[in-house]
Amino acid sequence: MIQKPLSDLFNSMNHGKYDFADFMQGRIDENYKVFSRNTSGNLRKIFRPNKKLKAYHTFLNLFLFEYLPINKEVVFSYRKGFSVYHAVSKHSSSKYFFQTDISSFFASINRELIKKTILAGKSACPVADVEDSIERILDLVCIEDTLPVGLPASAPISNATLYAFDNDLEEYCKRLDIIYTRYSDDIVISSQSKKAIESIGREIQDRLISCASDKLLLNSKKSKNFQIGGKVKILGMMILPNGKITIDSKLKSEMEVRLYFYINNREKFLDYTDNDEQRALGRITGFLNYANSIDQEYLNKLRKKFGATIIDTLLHRPLT
Numbered sequence: 632m633i634q635k636p637l638s639d640l641f642n643s644m645n646h647g648k649y650d651f652a653d654f655m656q657g658r659i660d661e662n663y664k665v666f667s668r669n670t671s672g673n674l675r676k677i678f679r680p681n682k683k684l685k686a687y688h689t690f691l692n693l694f695l696f697e698y699l700p701i702n703k704e705v706v707f708s709y710r711k712g713f714s715v716y717h718a719v720s721k722h723s724s725s726k727y728f729f730q731t732d733i734s735s736f737f738a739s740i741n742r743e744l745i746k747k748t749i750l751a752g753k754s755a756c757p758v759a760d761v762e763d764s765i766e767r768i769l770d771l772v773c774i775e776d777t778l779p780v781g782l783p784a785s786a787p788i789s790n791a792t793l794y795a796f797d798n799d800l801e802e803y804c805k806r807l808d809i810i811y812t813r814y815s816d817d818i819v820i821s822s823q824s825k826k827a828i829e830s831i832g833r834e835i836q837d838r839l840i841s842c843a844s845d846k847l848l849l850n851s852k853k854s855k856n857f858q859i860g861g862k863v864k865i866l867g868m869m870i871l872p873n874g875k876i877t878i879d880s881k882l883k884s885e886m887e888v889r890l891y892f893y894i895n896n897r898e899k900f901l902d903y904t905d906n907d908e909q910r911a912l913g914r915i916t917g918f919l920n921y922a923n924s925i926d927q928e929y930l931n932k933l934r935k936k937f938g939a940t941i942i943d944t945l946l947h948r949p950l951t
Contacts, residue, residue: 634759640694645686654687655767663774663782678779687771688783695768696784698756699748699791705801706793708815709786715866716876716925718814722865723874725810725821729828730865731835731854736816737785739846740778740792742769748792789815796842803834818849819865825858868925877926886918890937912948919946 641651650657662684666677680688703710707718722728733739746769753761761768772784779785797813804811809822809831818835822828832854839847857863863870869877892900893915903911922930923946934942 632755632757634757636760637694637758637764640758641690644690644693649683649686654690654771655764659684659770675780678774678781680782684771685783691768691771691784692787695749695756695758695761696787696791699752699787700755700794701790702794702797702801705797705811706790706813708813709790714924715814716868718812718817718819719865719868719870720876721810721812722819722821723870723876725823725859727822727825727828727856727858728863728865729820729831729854729856731818731832731849733816733818733839734848734850736847737778737780737789739844739848740789741844741846742773742776744792744844744846745769745773745778745788748788748794752791752794793839793843796838799838799842800835803838814866817866828856877929878922882918883929886915887933887936889915890933890941894937894941912945916945916948 638651641649641654663678663680666679668675668677707713707715746765749761749765749768758764772778772782772788774782778788793813801811803809804820807822807827808824809820809827812819820828820831820835832849836849839849859870859872864879867879867882869879871877889900889903889911892903893911901908901911903914919930919933919942922933930942930946
């Protein structure tokens, strides 16, 4: 790979639309807005970039962050052509499961860890002078010393920061015939042996600290063991006793009610989203695309129940 100075790559991509001097020295705090979102009872800050900051992040993604190494055998988040389905499907033949997530994942990824990750992977990217520009790059992607939720570069960075951890945990799991996958902050472990994963939570936590950061802590409230025979629900999907993966029954019921009202009672249909028709339609379209990628058999049942024309029209409606 031929590496070039950051300035050359920036100017060749933007053709004068944005100024490299501003990219390197301009104020950043003027280029995003902060919103609050209640997620599972927790108030989270969401950062929304303006057009310029989004362009800066897109540039950094294309020439730096998307080149950083990740373990593609176990990590399926924020990758083109992959979805949460791929993180779940690897476990479809297992009998025993452990699921957990990392508390405040993005907020726990700090400037120091991001810097370490970038410098460790710099030889794989086309930027020749990463070290010379590293502090400014960190300024552009960090807010208050952490990785913000909502900015374009945050997703690929979050994948790369756990590269050493993913490799170490995968190696450990392979020795014990355990399957490991990760989707962003969600970690799924499974095995044919109950004993093999009895203490896996401790192994995961120890490796997070030793391979990444002592700020990355497992969420004990969301850590659980379960097995085939009971309800095996992983990342919003169900693994049936025969190994088939389908959509959670609660989500199916909710969406079938919405479809019924969409066809038969438009007023009640709009009540679901405070009379925002585009939002209501977008929710159904998103669900149908989700179903299309996971369970074609169930999608065909919806066609029979509500009409193929209606389902396919909604399915192919542009997502907004």
